[in-house]
Amino acid sequence: MRWRTSAEFLIGPQLGNNLLMLGIQAEAAEALRRFRIHDIDHIHALEEAPGLGNGGLGRLAARFLESLATLEIPATGYGIRYEFGILDQVIRDGWQVEITDRWLKGGWPWDLVQPFKSCRVGFGGRTEVWRDDHGRYRVRWVPAEQAIGSPHDVPVLGYRVNTCDRLRLWRAEAADAFDVHAFNSGDFYGAVEQKVSSETLSKVLYPNDGTDAGRRLRLMQQHFFVSCTLQDMLRNLRKRGIGVQEFATHWAVQLNDTHPAIAVAELMRLLVDEHHLEWDQAWEITCRSIAYTNHTLLPEALEAWDLGLFATLLPRHLALIHEINARFLQQVRMRAPGDEDLLARVSIVAEQGGKAIRMAHLATIAAHHVNGLVALHSELVRKELLADFARLHPERFTNVTNGVTPRRWLALANPALNGLLRETIGEDWPAREQEWRRLESFRSDPVFLDRREACKQDAKRRLAAIIASRWEQVVDPTSLFDVQVKRIHEYKRQHLNALRLVVQYLRLKHGDTTGMVPRTVLFGGKAAPGYSMAKLIIRFINGIAEVVNNDPDAEGLLNVVFLSDYNVKLGEKVYPAADLSEQISTAGLEASGTGNMKLTMNGALTIGTLDGANVEIREQVGDDNFFLFGKTSEDIRHLRGHYRSWDWLERLPALQEALALMEAGHFSNGDRELFRPLLDQLRCQDAFFVLADFDDYLRAQSMVDEVWLDRRRWTTMSLLNTARSGYFSSDRSIRHYAASIWKVSPLSLSMTNGGSRA
């Protein structure tokens, strides 16, 4: 069995997906008709999607579990059942306003509570030394506080197989709901105080905004779900009569980023303190079971916990980490005697700027494998981010290019294309990504291409209908749907896209429309609540939308829509309808991206930089079927340090004019100060190299226009994108993990009544 721990699981709505996995969509629709409900979509529209993740990382965890089930590998995903997930977004006067995500308000029918499998988790307190019956010294942790984690299990079905895996989400409860002593002595608030503070543990998904607020709670959350999870694993072995020494042969542990990295210390504590194993044996078990997936390339985004905070909350873990570190540094000293700098660089304890525990180092030191998300990212992890570790243990560093599930993102989200694929390459296409290449043989078949185009039109009309009803905007489904949906972040460069729109708008105003094709430009995404520049970018996009959409000169050529509250459910409508996929991050900064894969599968053509998964998407689909632009990560590295954006601006007259228009308040109802921080950032610093890539981006966009005019060519390219995107099925990633990292094979369950995908 494997388990994957992740602080986030962004699972999306369940009903439609489960019907698809079971193969009973038609039966369900038929059953509803007996209740005079003729459109099952009405039911789907009512379902709340749990927002238990921020973006890509949470989606990755969810889809890997789905692929594990589809490949018939027994597995459990472990995480937290946040009462409030990622904040909902509404747009008021062009600004993002956050409101609480109350996804549980109407109840949620998809999880089963398992109160008898609760676990106790401690915090704070002190450690005691004692002597066991054999006269050996032992350490015992005496926590000051305890919380209880109660498991809520969500079934995760495999596609047309009998395997059902499990997502086990921990909900925090007070260990003693009610302090009778305090109550009897008249302290009525005190009587429930502990209950309140324990339950906040699973109250909210910590917003991914890099502020200090709530860091203590965040560390508590991490320890809470990791401790529950490991206890659950050990209990499972005990139940099956298997000794703890066998842990690593029965469980493979995959850490989804460093949020669960405390598992290294907690597993050591359980094995050494509670199961009384010797250090070396416990360490061997820990290292043989744990592997780590890195998610970021920004050194400043690597998790590090203040040592003082750590000592207060987890005193025993801190002592264990010091011991792990001392032993590790001793090995490093043997390898590189006298290299004090190296020791300081690889130590788990950072000494500069206040002592801190570096979670990525802890994870890397224990893990038998460390992987990035795509080839470029894994290479940068090896060569830059964790280079010292890679020199010490090169064999541990590897890459597993991640993927997305074709069930949710194609079969479910794109019913028209699903129909065409079933007919052409077989019922089972969603689980057989190797077969998709067969679509290539239709590349010059005009009848097939017409049908392919009709599927895209269908998805676009459906999205247009939603835009009309929810955002009260009319968009033309025959125009080019140009899509950038993802978290709003400067490195993702929604502002590059927005500035290009201002330049286009100015061209329209100047009457220079040669070569321009009608476009509907769609944006969607949330900004972290504390990230003011990202919020200003949202305001900027909405400012542009308001001006452009009300200007007769732009009518029929340019339409801009900001799709508020972008989430999995809305994504299911947007990805299938996209013609053009904007993947325009600063090269070297997007670890992978997965939106890019979903869009490629659905036949959108990518305009993108050589960043993250774009590199491999381009390799797969062919460079003729991809609009490439921009500086490479290598170029960016050379530019850093002596980049002067104002020099670049000198050479960009069209952009100068666009900035001047912004500055004049044209997109802010005359307010000349509103966009000042954004303008200053671009002119004086431009940390994300928007100006360095601007011209090339415009050039690539005019290539897009040119190809769009030749619709047959576009549709062929789109077909080839789908046909060649099989590599990005998460099944392929999971097979890779299973064979080379976890060393596990499927366990097929056959049932007499059939139903198994033969």
Ligand SMILES: *Cc1c(COP(=O)(O)O)cnc(C)c1O
């Ligand atoms: C796929 C997905 C993402 C990730 O998008 P990127 O373009 O890879 O950043 C974020 N949010 C939701 C809701 C998604 O479905």
